[in-house]
Amino acid sequence: MVRIDQLLAQAAQIDSPTAQLDTELLLAFVLDKPRSYLYAWPDKTVDEAHVAAFMALVERRQRGEPVAYLLGRQGFWTLDLEVAEHTLIPRADSELLVETALQLADDSSVRKVLDLGTGTGALALALASERPLWSVTGVDRIESAVALAQSNQRHLQLTNVQFLHSHWFSALSGQRYDLILSNPPYIAANDPHLQQGDVRFEPLSALVSGVDGLDDIREIIVQAPSYLTAAGWLLLEHGFDQAHAVRQLLGGAGFIDVYSRRDLSGHERISLGRLPSLS
Ligand code: GLN
Numbered sequence: 372m373v374r375i376d377q378l379l380a381q382a383a384q385i386d387s388p389t390a391q392l393d394t395e396l397l398l399a400f401v402l403d404k405p406r407s408y409l410y411a412w413p414d415k416t417v418d419e420a421h422v423a424a425f426m427a428l429v430e431r432r433q434r435g436e437p438v439a440y441l442l443g444r445q446g447f448w449t450l451d452l453e454v455a456e457h458t459l460i461p462r463a464d465s466e467l468l469v470e471t472a473l474q475l476a477d478d479s480s481v482r483k484v485l486d487l488g489t490g491t492g493a494l495a496l497a498l499a500s501e502r503p504l505w506s507v508t509g510v511d512r513i514e515s516a517v518a519l520a521q522s523n524q525r526h527l528q529l530t531n532v533q534f535l536h537s538h539w540f541s542a543l544s545g546q547r548y549d550l551i552l553s554n555p556p557y558i559a560a561n562d563p564h565l566q567q568g569d570v571r572f573e574p575l576s577a578l579v580s581g582v583d584g585l586d587d588i589r590e591i592i593v594q595a596p597s598y599l600t601a602a603g604w605l606l607l608e609h610g611f612d613q614a615h616a617v618r619q620l621l622g623g624a625g626f627i628d629v630y631s632r633r634d635l636s637g638h639e640r641i642s643l644g645r646l647p648s649l650s
Contacts, residue, residue, distance in 0.1 A: 372416035375409055381429050393438050394429065400442050401425045437569040448497035452523050457515045459577035460569060461493035464634045465554050467641050468606055469497045471632060472552055475604055475643075480549065481505060485598070487539055487553035487591060488512070490577060492520030492532075494552060499532035508548075510537035513576065539587075540594050551595055552606040557613060559584040584610055585617075592620045602648040606641060614639035 375398070382394035399406045401424045402417070417425070428441050439445040439460040445452055447461035448469055454460055472484070482505065486495040489509030499507040509532065511517050520534040535542055558565060558578045565571070570578055580587040588607055595605045605626060609617050614631040621629045626644030634640035 373422050374413065375415050375417060376413035378417060378422065378425060379409065379413075381426075384429065385432050387432070389438075393432055396438055396442060397428045397432065398425055401428065435568070435571060437572055439569075440572060445491075447491075447493040448500070450493070450496055450500060450523075450527060452491050452493055452496070453519060453526070454491050455515070455519050456572070457513060457574055458490040458519060459554070459573055461491055464636075464640055465494065465608055466497075467632060467634055468494055468552050468554060468608055469501075471606055471641060471643065472498055472550055472604075473501055475606075476550055483546075483548045483550075483600075484508070485510070485543070485546075485548040485551045487551065488555050488577070488587075489520050489534060490516050490554075492523045492534060494554065495520070495532050495534070496523055496527060496529060499529045500527065503531055505531060507532040508543075508546075509534045510539075510542065512536070512538040513574075539591060540598055543598060546598060547600045548598055548603060549600050550604045550606070551591075551599060553591055554608040555587040555591060556580040557584045557588060557609045559610075583616075585613065585620075588613075588617060589620060592617075592624045592626075596625060596646060599646050602645055604643060604645045606643040608641050611638035611640065614642055617642040618644075 378398055379394055382390045385393055387393055395406050395409055401421050437460055439454050440456055445454045445461050448466055484498055484505050484507045486509040489495050489511050492509050495507045495509030509520055514536050517534050517536050524532055556578050557580055560579050560582055618629050621644040627647055629644035631639040631642040
């Protein structure tokens with residue numbers, strides 16, 4: 372019989388900066404217990420079926436599969452979200468988009484919000500959960516992502532958000548939003564970073580955007596003014612070295628008050644601007 376503390380020693384087999392945490396998350400998941408249980412009961416023995424299930428997950432993690440895909444879940448903002456292999460795994464860096472949108476806009480200045488390329492629904496659901504008076508729409512061009520976002524919405528029981536199938540603005544003709552945000556694909560096609568870590572297992576459609584990584588951002592910036600209200604905001608996540616280019620694109624499309632904000636690692640990670648007011 373194998374004890375919990377012996378199983379946790381499997382962390383040594385995993386080549387990841389978060390090996391200990393990864394191992395705890397996998398064992399707690401297999402045992403269907405909170406992580407604290409592992410520390411409360413280190414001497415407890417685990418039956419063979421659970422040991423086998425745990426070891427199979429450890430092996431997949433050793434091959435590099437992201438913990439979020441192994442668990443089928445990922446925390447984002449205050450939410451616990453279901454994830455799947457056809458969507459990007461929500462990242463802490465993207466919480467900056469949520470935080471900024473909440474700071475920019477109180478309930479009276481914003482009514483309608485759009486999240487482009489919503490994936491799991493993370494950004495749309497986080498905003499809807501914080502602002503019950505907002506009406507939030509999330510769109511994705513991948514139908515299975517729309518279904519996943521809708522499933523997350525059902526579990527979170529949020530009624531002020533809807534998810535639609537749309538390639539950027541294609542299904543939104545005639546609509547206007549007070550705030551549009553997006554974490555689009557923004558990695559350059561030949562970026563060596565695509566061969567490392569979690570991104571190796573994520574869908575390229577959520578990651579890669581042309582030779583300089585800016586194809587989708589350019590398309591969104593050009594089209595967004597037709598879907599924004601006067602003084603409406605556009606917020607975009609981008610690569611650590613793209614802030615200058617994105618600010619120039621925003622300025623060129625008529626956005627004002629353009630600036631960038633830094634993520635938790637100090638990189639300029641999002642840029643934003645608003646349309647002029649009608650006067
Ligand atoms: N931030 C992710 C990464 O570099 C990429 C996400 C994206 O392309 N939108 O790992």
